Amino acid sequence: MGAANVVVTPAAEKFMRRLLRFSEHPAGGFRLTVTPGGCSGLSSSFSLDAAPQDGDAVLDVNGLRVFLPAASAALLDGVTVDFADTPTSSGLRFHDPKQAACGCSSAGAAPPAQASVSLDSLRRISRA
Template identity: 40%
Template sequence: MTTTSTETKPAHGVALTPVAAEKVSSLLAQEGRDDLRLRIAVQPGGCSGLIYQLYFDERELDGDAVVDFDGVGVVVDRMSVPYLDGATIDFADTIEKQGFTIDNPNAGSSCACGDSFS
């Protein structure tokens, strides 16, 4: 897989696995839109203090960092970049869990639900 940084935006340190990139591509195809990117952000909340937000976004905000993973754009806002540097987004599809997972080396601790961290 080839990752390239967009020329007009700074890069971020988030990685998207091939399985996750394939799932994002599939979801975008279902939406029938080619103007959306996967945005990952860190927001205050959850039982451990911070929560992840993953959603499709057509906006380009000032200070966004963007990396393209074989046609799948991943966007991180400037405030979230330090919290997500080195994180890997994957997609799990097992009997126990289905959905996107985030392995973040910057998370000191997380809650039992796995949706928030500090």
């Protein structure tokens, strides 16, 4: 399946590469799954996998493979994936120019969606 129209910023690419490098599958890819939900419109999770699954879109980001399940690829169409590391939060953020601002925020703008980090597929590397 072809890749979705998704922009991955250099900060997000660096984050994905770093996690993949220390995973059990350093030659694999970064699987990003998003679903509708949350104040900003998207909820997400990721894993580090050896290969794409049937039906995945494979996004090539300067040689980094990002696996997107079909439903996720559709939801991410036109979205920019970024990474932010602030004193209060750290993670992937999704900027969708089609998403309206949330009405529940007193500032009138919804915070970007964030991905949760699971360390299950990372391995510990001991340095001598």
